[in-house]
Structure formats: C-alpha cells, structure tokens
Amino acid sequence: MGRYLVRRLLLLVPVVLGAATIAFALVLLLPGDPAIALLGQEVSGSELARFRHLLGLDRPIPIQLGLYFLRMARGDFGTSVTLHTPVLGLISSTLPATLELAVASLVLAVGCGIPLGVFAARRRGRFPDTLAMLVAQLGVSVPVFWLGILLILLFAVKLNWLPSFGRGVPLIAAIATGNLTGLTDSFRHLLLPAVTLAFFNLALLSRVTRWALLEVLEEDYVRTARAKGQRERVVLTRHALRNALLPVVTIVGLQFGSALGGAVVTETIYGWPGMGRLVVQAIGQRDFPVVQGAVLVLALLFSLVNGVVDVLYAFIDPRIRYE
The missing domain is CATH 1.10.3720.10 (MetI-like)
Structure with a gap:
C-alpha cells in the first residue's frame, strides 16, 4: 500500500503540469488582446507596449510557459490585473x-x-x-x-x-x-x-x-x-x-x-x-x-x-x- 501511495503522489506531477499547460493554452486561445481589453481601445501605443511587457505578453510563448511553470513551482500565482491583489x-x-x-x-x-x-x-x-x-x-x-x-x-x-x-x-x-x-x-x-x-x-x-x-x-x-x-x-x-x-x-x-x-x-x-x-x-x-x-x-x-x-x-x- 505504501508503494502504491507513492506512485499515486508521483502521478500527480504530470497531471498538475498538464492542467497548468491547459490553463495557459486556454488563456492564449481566448479572442482579443488582453492588454487592450483591460486598458480600452483609446490607449496609446507606448502605454499598450508597457502593459504588454508588464504581463509578459511580448515574449515568445515557450518562454511565457516556462516562466509560468517557474512561478507555479514557487507558489507565485501572480497578481490580479483588475483587483491588484495576489x-x-x-x-x-x-x-x-x-x-x-x-x-x-x-x-x-x-x-x-x-x-x-x-x-x-x-x-x-x-x-x-x-x-x-x-x-x-x-x-x-x-x-x-x-x-x-x-x-x-x-x-x-x-x-x-x-x-x-x-x-x-x-x-x-x-x-x-x-x-x-x-x-x-x-x-x-x-x-x-x-x-x-x-x-x-x-x-x-x-x-x-x-x-x-x-x-x-x-x-x-x-x-x-x-x-x-x-x-x-x-x-x-x-x-x-x-x-x-x-x-x-x-x-x-x-x-x-x-x-x-x-x-x-x-x-x-x-x-x-x-x-x-x-x-x-x-x-x-x-x-x-x-x-x-x-x-x-x-x-x-x-x-x-x-x-x-x-x-x-x-x-x-x-x-x-x-x-
């Protein structure tokens, strides 16, 4: 039974990684630009670029995914962009x-x-x-x-x-x-x-x-x-x-x-x-x-x-x- 419990715990690792990948991909598949959706259509180009950099949206997707995994491993889920709360x-x-x-x-x-x-x-x-x-x-x-x-x-x-x-x-x-x-x-x-x-x-x-x-x-x-x-x-x-x-x-x-x-x-x-x-x-x-x-x-x-x-x-x- 002990070995079985260890195997079950180890199986949680790929499950969590898969769930994190799916959550990351679902966000990318949503229509529209999240920066524009949050700031509005009238925002200037410089402000839009700064906000996209703040969210990490200007980086390649593999790098975004890797950074996302690192944050999850540290227990850092980020900050809400609307409520400004962890x-x-x-x-x-x-x-x-x-x-x-x-x-x-x-x-x-x-x-x-x-x-x-x-x-x-x-x-x-x-x-x-x-x-x-x-x-x-x-x-x-x-x-x-x-x-x-x-x-x-x-x-x-x-x-x-x-x-x-x-x-x-x-x-x-x-x-x-x-x-x-x-x-x-x-x-x-x-x-x-x-x-x-x-x-x-x-x-x-x-x-x-x-x-x-x-x-x-x-x-x-x-x-x-x-x-x-x-x-x-x-x-x-x-x-x-x-x-x-x-x-x-x-x-x-x-x-x-x-x-x-x-x-x-x-x-x-x-x-x-x-x-x-x-x-x-x-x-x-x-x-x-x-x-x-x-x-x-x-x-x-x-x-x-x-x-x-x-x-x-x-x-x-x-x-x-x-x-």
Missing part, C-alpha cells in the same frame, strides 16, 4: 466557500441518493421502485439553473423562508465558536445552493446504487447466504451492499471533484462567493492570472480526490491488491 489570496479567500458548498451538497446526495437506490432495489419492479426511479429521472433531467430559480421563487420570494443570496456566517467558524445564531444563519444561506447542486448528483447516485445492488443480489454468494437462512437485512448489509459500493464510491469521488469546479452556475445564481463565481468574473474581465491559478488549484484538488477514491477501493473490496 491571486493566491483571492483563491484562499474563495476556496473555503466552494469546499463548504461542495461538501454540503455531497452529504445531501450521499445521504439521500444511496438509501433511495437501496430502497428501489429491494422493491424491484414494484410501485416504490418506479416512483424512486421517476424521481431520479427528474433529477438528471432538470437543468441546474432552472431548479435554482424555481427554489428561489418558492422558498425566498413566495414563502420568504430562506435567503436567496450570499453566504452568511462561514459554517466552520460558527461551529468552532459555538455561535448558534451564526450557525442557523449559515444553514439558512447554505440550504438552497446545496440542494440545487445536490439534486443531479442525488439522482445519479440513486440510479447507480440501484443498478450495482441489483447486480450483486444475483451473485451466487448472496443466494448461498439466503439459503443458510440469514435474514434479508443481514444479507443486504453484510454481503450485498459492501460489494455494490465500488461503482458508488467512484461516482461519489467524481461528483465531489466536479462540484469543486462545476458549481459555477449555482454560485452565480445564489451569489455564493466561491471559486466558480471568481472564475466567471475573471473570464469576463479577462483577468488571466486569476483564471490560470483557479484552474490549476481545482485540477490539483480533483486529482487528490481521485487518489483518495482509489485508496478507498482496498478497504471496500479485499480482492483488490495494489502490491
């Missing part, structure tokens, strides 16, 4: 909000999706199974932006139960200080964005859980356990569910990674001050250092999540051997 500071101030939203949505998706899939599998072909799969089909079909707007109209505008914008008190800070008022405020602001982001993942997770569990329930060792007279609950939890978790864990890992970088729409709808919203604003303002830094951090987090998922396989299924 990019690393912007990322560190918005990443906790994105992690909070991603974890909350994942807890909702796992806490509801897996039981729903198990419930449907145990009642295969009956009305509860059909109803559960209809809910799952609805979840994978409804656009995120439409669901977010619908929830805002219902719970914020019509019923006035929950806020529709902003983050409120950070959840970890409220828990650490024992601030019950702040904790309530945090949950009130977090609920709608988390439900919006979790709905698709919940639906997908329930379908995968149902499919995986039905496959396992047809295995010979499950029939043997039933033939020995074991109760159905014991057969389900001890023999079937654990072996059905491999594809489920894979989906959960992918969902958490995608929630980190794919919460752009949700964060924009609810004004959630996370990295997705930061990237959208940076793209609109052509703030390339922010875009590059955010893409690199998200790629690194996604790779770490996938590595954790791979390690979990060994604990779920003893048949898997890494050495």
